[in-house]
Amino acid sequence: MIVPNIHLTETLSIKPEYQNNSGVSGNKFRKLKYNLEAVNFLKTKTILTFGGAFSNHIAAVAQAGKEAGINTIGIIRGEELAERIHDNPTLKTAQDNGMHLKFVSRSQYRDKESPTFLDALTTEFRSYYYLPEGGTNALAVKGCEEILGEEDKEFDIICCPVGTGGTLAGLINSSSPHQKILGFSALKGDFLNDDISKFAKKDNWNLITDYHFGGYAKINHELISFINRFKLRFDILLDPVYTGKMMFGIFDMLKKGRLSGNEKILAIHTGGLQGIAGMNLKLKQRELPIIKI
Numbered sequence: 704m705i706v707p708n709i710h711l712t713e714t715l716s717i718k719p720e721y722q723n724n725s726g727v728s729g730n731k732f733r734k735l736k737y738n739l740e741a742v743n744f745l746k747t748k749t750i751l752t753f754g755g756a757f758s759n760h761i762a763a764v765a766q767a768g769k770e771a772g773i774n775t776i777g778i779i780r781g782e783e784l785a786e787r788i789h790d791n792p793t794l795k796t797a798q799d800n801g802m803h804l805k806f807v808s809r810s811q812y813r814d815k816e817s818p819t820f821l822d823a824l825t826t827e828f829r830s831y832y833y834l835p836e837g838g839t840n841a842l843a844v845k846g847c848e849e850i851l852g853e854e855d856k857e858f859d860i861i862c863c864p865v866g867t868g869g870t871l872a873g874l875i876n877s878s879s880p881h882q883k884i885l886g887f888s889a890l891k892g893d894f895l896n897d898d899i900s901k902f903a904k905k906d907n908w909n910l911i912t913d914y915h916f917g918g919y920a921k922i923n924h925e926l927i928s929f930i931n932r933f934k935l936r937f938d939i940l941l942d943p944v945y946t947g948k949m950m951f952g953i954f955d956m957l958k959k960g961r962l963s964g965n966e967k968i969l970a971i972h973t974g975g976l977q978g979i980a981g982m983n984l985k986l987k988q989r990e991l992p993i994i995k996i
């Protein structure tokens with residue numbers, strides 16, 4: 704589905720990838736597209752993948768599996784979540800969509816790529832299609848190369864939130880030579896540079912690491928308030944884990960002159976709106992202001 708860009712201001716536009724498909728949408732639709740094709744060639748149509756409590760990737764795989772008749776297994780970080788699944792809209796919905804959830808401790812999760820752990824998974828689940836955490840592999844990057852189109856050549860700067868960097872790599876690969884791609888890290892740490900370099904075929908990009916708000920899924924009052932003001936002003940909802948942090952960063956960089964007001968900027972709204980319900984539950988428990996939807 705091709706949805707036109709939305710012009711926010713004279714220099715800033717949004718590509719509404721959250722509307723790119725009627726089922727699974729956002730960058731997860733792009734990342735899964737060719738992986739789902741690959742699974743369909745296999746005899747055992749089962750995807751096994753990994754994620755945490757708010758994972759948009761887990762939500763997307765479960766939904767895609769339900770739509771396509773593919774079995775899905777989610778290896779979930781945090782044993783304690785097993786008893787609290789009813790408080791977790793992301794995991795609850797994934798389970799309702801037929802995903803088999805296996806909860807593992809944080810230390811086991813850290814070792815999830817070790818041969819011992821993978822052997823144990825093979826013994827338990829036999830044959831499956833392995834999709835890494837966040838769903839980033841070569842086929843995912845190929846799908847993300849389809850985000851930018853002819854109509855986007857007029858932009859000088861393309862901005863995108865970054866988790867594992869697969870989406871950013873796809874954007875880099877399909878960008879024009881005159882364009883600069885800025886990734887806004889939603890996680891703490893510079894380790895992402897290596898992952899992005901693995902898949903990116905050009906070097907017209909930069910990773911911005913000043914707007915992770917303390918780390919993955921960490922938020923504060925300032926961010927929630929920004930998301931609510933943005934919604935009031937533009938009538939576009941941002942998620943707190945990825946797109947909210949990117950957009951906060953863009954506005955802050957414009958204010959500080961780190962981004963010039965003369966360049967045309969395209970911000971990719973990668974989706975992730977399913978995560979708002981879970982975040983709001985957490986905010987309510989802490990008696991903090993919530994994201995208004």
Ligand SMILES: *Cc1c(COP(=O)(O)O)cnc(C)c1O
Pocket residue numbers: 729730731759760837839864865866867868869870871942945946973974975976
């Ligand atoms: C998963 C996700 C990202 C991060 O994508 P990567 O390819 O892992 O960098 C960004 N935005 C949203 C909304 C996501 O769900």
